[in-house]
Amino acid sequence: MTYTPEEFMAAVIAREVRDGETVAVGTLSPIPAAGVLLARARLAPRATVIIINHEDYWPFHNGSKEFYDFAQRGKFDLFFLSGGQIDQFGNLNLIAIGDHDHPAIRLPGGAGSAMLYYLIRRVILFRGDHTRRTFVERVDCVTSPGSSPPRVIRPGGPWKVVTPLAVLAFNSETKRLELESVHPGVSREQVQQATGFPLVAQREGAVTPPPTDEDLAALRGPIREAVAKVYPVFCRTAFLAA
Numbered sequence: 710m711t712y713t714p715e716e717f718m719a720a721v722i723a724r725e726v727r728d729g730e731t732v733a734v735g736t737l738s739p740i741p742a743a744g745v746l747l748a749r750a751r752l753a754p755r756a757t758v759i760i761i762n763h764e765d766y767w768p769f770h771n772g773s774k775e776f777y778d779f780a781q782r783g784k785f786d787l788f789f790l791s792g793g794q795i796d797q798f799g800n801l802n803l804i805a806i807g808d809h810d811h812p813a814i815r816l817p818g819g820a821g822s823a824m825l826y827y828l829i830r831r832v833i834l835f836r837g838d839h840t841r842r843t844f845v846e847r848v849d850c851v852t853s854p855g856s857s858p859p860r861v862i863r864p865g866g867p868w869k870v871v872t873p874l875a876v877l878a879f880n881s882e883t884k885r886l887e888l889e890s891v892h893p894g895v896s897r898e899q900v901q902q903a904t905g906f907p908l909v910a911q912r913e914g915a916v917t918p919p920p921t922d923e924d925l926a927a928l929r930g931p932i933r934e935a936v937a938k939v940y941p942v943f944c945r946t947a948f949l950a951a
Contacts, residue, residue, distance in 0.1 A: 712919065712920055718837075718872070723745070725748075726756055731756070733776075733780075739944075740835055740871075742939065743947070751924060763938060780829060781824070788825055791836055792848075794843060795845070798884055800851045802851065803820075805849065819853060835871045874891065874903060875917070885909075888909065892917045
């Protein structure tokens with residue numbers, strides 16, 4: 710079975726969507742968009758899918774304010790975030806890499822990520838790469854914290870991390886990311902070498918299930934067409950021929 714890393718990650722994300730949930734996908738998130746559409750097509754037909762800027766999956770008429778109001782009322786069950794840096798505590802950096810006053814790299818900014826990380830019940834982090842530059846021991850700047858002090862009311866937070874190499878899971882007791890599974894053909898040592906902090910394996914030898922033939926047929930057909938309405942360049946290379 711042949712698949713691209715993007716198809717694999719979309720299939721992993723699809724399995725995290727629960728039937729009946731309201732799932733939202735923000736900007737610059739084509740892989741989560743493909744994943745949630747795959748979930749609704751194959752696994753969670755009663756899920757409500759919201760994809761920002763998508764003509765078929767954007768129900769709000771007053772711009773982003775209505776979206777954020779919806780989130781603040783606790784209406785979203787699942788969301789997706791990424792970051793220039795992600796550390797072992799689930800903290801995200803979307804501001805700058807290096808010294809804050811004189812950064813080596815300026816990142817796009819947090820927008821509403823800090824608020825969404827607090828309020829949405831489960832947040833899946835994703836990255837199209839997995840390197841020690843991204844997965845660091847401690848982020849240079851905390852845009853969105855992975856956990857909060859006990860006195861802070863926080864209904865939501867990190868759930869899992871999906872990359873081309875592995876799935877990490879957030880341990881709510883230790884407040885740290887752990888290795889849930891490695892993808893087929895990837896060793897635990899490879900994942901550790903690409904990660905800037907020690908990884909504890911939840912289950913020794915756990916391998917992420919690959920997409921099924923039915924998953925791939927859906928991704929390369931109607932889901933590719935739907936995602937291309939917002940991410941046409943992404944769709945030229947992310948999906949293999951049907």
